[in-house]
Amino acid sequence: MQREKKTGTSRLLLPLFVLILTSWLNACSGWAPARPVYPPGYPVGFVERGSASWYGPGFHGNRTANGEVYDMHKLTAAHRTLPLGSVAVVRSLTTGRQVTVRINDRGPFARGRILDLSLAGAQAVGMVGRGTDDIELQVVSYQGRPGEMGVLRVQVGSFADPANAAALVERLRGVYPGTRAVTVELPEGRRYRVYAGQYQTEAAAEQAAGHLRRALDTDPFIVRDDTVRSP
Numbered sequence: 742m743q744r745e746k747k748t749g750t751s752r753l754l755l756p757l758f759v760l761i762l763t764s765w766l767n768a769c770s771g772w773a774p775a776r777p778v779y780p781p782g783y784p785v786g787f788v789e790r791g792s793a794s795w796y797g798p799g800f801h802g803n804r805t806a807n808g809e810v811y812d813m814h815k816l817t818a819a820h821r822t823l824p825l826g827s828v829a830v831v832r833s834l835t836t837g838r839q840v841t842v843r844i845n846d847r848g849p850f851a852r853g854r855i856l857d858l859s860l861a862g863a864q865a866v867g868m869v870g871r872g873t874d875d876i877e878l879q880v881v882s883y884q885g886r887p888g889e890m891g892v893l894r895v896q897v898g899s900f901a902d903p904a905n906a907a908a909l910v911e912r913l914r915g916v917y918p919g920t921r922a923v924t925v926e927l928p929e930g931r932r933y934r935v936y937a938g939q940y941q942t943e944a945a946a947e948q949a950a951g952h953l954r955r956a957l958d959t960d961p962f963i964v965r966d967d968t969v970r971s972p
Contacts, residue, residue, distance in 0.1 A: 778887040783824065787880040791855035793831070794873045795863035796848070799928035805846040806967075807885075813860035816840060819848035820856055822893065822943070822965045826885020831858065833866040834875040840865035843884060847964055850899070891967025893946040894919070894936035897953050906933035913937050917949065923966075936966060 779785060797813040805811045807825040818831070823844050832839040842862045849857040856878060860869070868874035897913070900906040906922040913920045919939035925932050937953055940946040943963070950961045 779883050780824065780885075780887065780890045783883060783890065784827075785880055785883065787823070788877065789855055790834070790877045791875070792853055792873055793856040793858055793868070793876040794849055794851065794854050795858040795860060795868065797860040797863075803926055807845045809845050811846065811859075815859060816842045816862050816865070817845045817859045818842040818856055818862055819846035820844050821847060821849075821962060823880065824883070824885055824890045824965065825967050826883055827880050828882040828884055829878045829880050831856065831862065831866060831876050831878045833868060834877060835871075836867040836874075838866045841881070850896070850962060852960060891965045892919075892939040892941065893943065894939055894964055894966045895946060895950045895953055896934055896962040896964050897937050897957055897959055898935045900933045900935070901930065903933050906935050909935045917953075936964065937961075939966070 796819070800811050801813045803811050805817075806819075811817075818829070820827070820829075823829070825844055825846075827844040828841060829844065830839055830841050840858075840862050842858065846857070849855075854873070856876065858866070858868070863869045866874065866876070895917075898906070898909055900909075903922070903924075910920050910922050913935070917938035920935070920937045923934045923936060925934060938946075938949050940949060946963045950963055953959065953961050
């Protein structure tokens with residue numbers, strides 16, 4: 742009996758010894774977990790408050806802006822300007838619940854909303870039944886491609902007919918260099934979004950959006966264009 746008790750104690754101590762030895766070796770070698778590499782000007786610590794919505798079955802299985810296949814059961818979200826790969830803590834101002842999500846898509850393209858959560862994200866903060874919620878988001882990390890934030894563009898239209906998109910691109914290109922059309926697949930079908938110009942700062946993009954709003958009598962969105970095209 743005494744031998745069995747001693748053997749059991751040794752078995753318990755062995756994993757603890759290995760853990761202590763591993764920690765000591767890591768400390769001696771200077772090893773540390775890899776830290777995220779932030780692009781220049783990356784908005785770590787950025788805080789934003791506003792209305793959020795969620796998107797699910799109609800988009801499940803489609804390509805997201807960063808090239809991934811959208812999985813509504815994963816903790817992801819869509820934002821118009823945060824760099825793809827941004828990690829944000831999202832807190833419901835209604836329920837007080839919070840969730841950490843990764844930005845892998847662009848949207849929402851509805852006036853007055855700042856974030857589209859996946860179904861899993863919406864469930865985590867308790868907003869599925871209501872459809873929308875007032876939230877606060879804070880950027881806490883980055884899991885994207887180093888050095889690539891993408892330029893800001895002004896979305897001025899979304900068309901079902903590619904000819905209409907091409908005509909608007911031709912009209913704007915001389916005044917807003919870099920204007921182009923982007924093809925997106927939506928539940929209601931293929932759409933052609935027209936992006937006007939390219940800008941490095943929010944202020945410059947906002948100024949252009951104001952001009953375009955008056956010139957085209959439209960309601961433009963500012964979008965960061967670091968979209969990855971699927972092959």
